[in-house]
Amino acid sequence: MTDSHITAQTRHVEVDGARFAYRRWGNTATAQPPLLMLQHFRGGMDHWDPLMTDGLAQGREVILFNGRGVASSTGTPRTRIEDMADDAAAAVHALGLEKIDVLGFSLGGFQALDLTWRHPDLVRKLMLLGTGPRGGDPEMEPKALTTAPRPMPVFEDFEYLFFGRSEKARQAARAFWERRHARADQDPPSSQAVAAAQIEANMHYLPRVSEDDPFAYLRTIHQPTFILNGVHDVMVPTVNSFYMARNFPNAQLFIYPDAGHGAQFQYPQRFLHHAVHFLGEQG
Template sequence: MTDTHLTAPTRFIEADGDRFAYRRWGNAASGQPPLFFVQHFRGGLDHWDPLLTDGLAEGREVILFNGRGIASSTGTPRSRIEDLADDIALVIRALGLLQVDVLGFSIGGMQAQEVALRHPELVRKLLLLGTGLRGGDPTMAPKVLEIAPNPVPTAEDFLYLFFGRSDAAKKAGLAFWERRHLRADQDPPSSAAVAQAQAQAHAAYFAPLSGENPYAYLNAIKQPTLVLNGTNDIMIASINSWHLVQHIPNAQLLIYPDAGHGAQYQYPERFLKHAIQFLEEKA
């Protein structure tokens, strides 16, 4: 029987004294590198959309990953984006992989950038979804700081944080919410320590940079990069996506209408087509 998002077993790999949780399935015979997923604030293995993970798995292997101390992984949560990125590189190598494509969402997108900067040989392509950049614009809606730390987010929380404001956007959000809860053995929620560490990492990463062109460091990312956001990301301001594509030499930008932080979940069929086209283009 072929594994899917709902059936792929949670596995663990030991590295640097801790056990990192992951799930891996898909088309291993495709000739494409595995697609390595890095999740949003506090998110675990079951915060991804099965429509997207299974759709992408038809053309390659996919690997969902929990960082150190996150959800079902063990260890002390990291409080620096750079350390989170180094852990990703550690696990990629521990899995015996020479190169992967990396999809990072929100704080996961920041980690994906740092993997490409610090361990460029491991990364073929980047997909950066609803994310920011080092020294970027930290503006967020004030209500975000009230809702995002909720220990057990509700459907209403996700609708506010991730989706647009129209009735169609809310309908798409509730459909995503239903899909992401389909798996019977859900990954456990992340601890308060994870929330605290990741909030610290996020704040430090957005500290202002000096210089005439503070984002010039992104010129070192040579990998083909797809950046996605909605028109109004209230968590990580959409303008950050523009800064990313202006400074990563081989980057392209998609902005989905009436959408916010989780644009890929509001338009999953559209994003699936865009992501597959990008991943299968010759670099």
Template sequence: MSDSHFTAPTQFIEVDGVNYAYRRWGRKNSIPLVFIIHYRGGMDHWDPVMTDGLAEGREVILIDGRGVASSSGTPRNRAEDMADDIASVVRALGIPKVDVVGFSIGGFQAQELALRHPVLVRKVILLGTGPRGGDPWIDPKMAEVAPKAELGVDDFLFLFFGRSEEAKQAGRAFWARRHLRQDQDLATSPEVAKAQWELYQAYMVPAGSDKPYAHLNALKQPTLVVNGIEDIMIATVNSLYLGQNIPNAQVILYPDAGHGAHFQYPERFLKHAIQFLDD
């Protein structure tokens, strides 16, 4: 593996008049794993332990969505449209089938990608996310912190990590790792924040049905759901709703952890993800 999280070049591909930024590296001649990031995030918001660890056994592809960070275009405010964009980019790259990992709002997109483009997706990993119409509870302080123009390390610890000192230490270690790349992706714009907040609010409106998650029965791909035991961004109970309604799903909850449990326990997550993808 010649390239890595820190050295893979940022490339661009034009699809329907939009230049999408992406990076790809890892083992060729494998089913690529496409990463879809959280609210306002770009390619450098992933953990290099996670991306490089997974790239040892498969190709990984990071993508900035339409209008996000280094990609051009107007930001989307619907998960379905963002999922269709990802499918268009994957097909433009000449890739017939992918695995997908979606984190938070990226998990909404990953679900829609698997539901709307089932032939394209083999396996799904959902991190810190929930179903359409899930439990909308959030920590009241989250709505104050998450929209800040710039998040500092303390903001990130509050939003993504557990409350113990060990959890905070793991959060600071992640924060340092994710800033090691020299040519960082561009910051997202206020327009991205607005559009994605609209997406979040619309997606989490309770369905008001006696079977609110029945639509997940159509998601037939093997699915791994991972979260922390106390997610203040997208309530942890939503991970259980995913596990109960996706026919071939398994759920793992990490202790003393929140929204970014996979960042807090990167080595543990890597083992679980590799086992799931290789089975």
């Protein structure tokens, strides 16, 4: 592996009139399929933690991906999660790939879940971080409702939204922030049009698929599934992870202590230990 999170070139693949930005690097001398990574609300490729992405790339290729209109991608931002998922599937096919693993964080988790549900033959394994199902519990903390959409979020916003409340958690937040900004040519921030479109998409995601059995559709997703959250997620309540774990036929659930929405950023080494084992597990 010669490239890294810091050095991987930003490339584009054109699908239906949009140029989707992506970065792809990692270990190609492996039987593991590439891991497609879908980011949180407004997030671009440099909102990932290099320690996390490079750690995952030791055993497989990783593909960081910006959806339609997000950050360095072009096109009109989507207002429905299922359309975002279909765009990701189309981009994967345009890259010549027949099988992937997919990891989604927060709103990216909504997309990863729909991608797996709508394109089951494309996905081998599914990883869902700080996210929830259609029709889950939407009750985020009131402060999160005003912090997350802020036009120019700052360190204190990420610290509140993603991390726990202890001094150790605050130290982890500062370390993540430094790693996150290590790359010189950072992705541009997403526009306010992206924020508005994704808020609308989130609202469409809230209603239940079925009132009688709202999570029945999860029981049709048979891919091995990895679910992670912090014990106190202020954005997507942690109980949603339990709803998913109880309904996916083949899921395992991790809840990290003293952590919030971005548990994988607070405990990157612990996450890598669990994630690498999950992705490499046979059967």
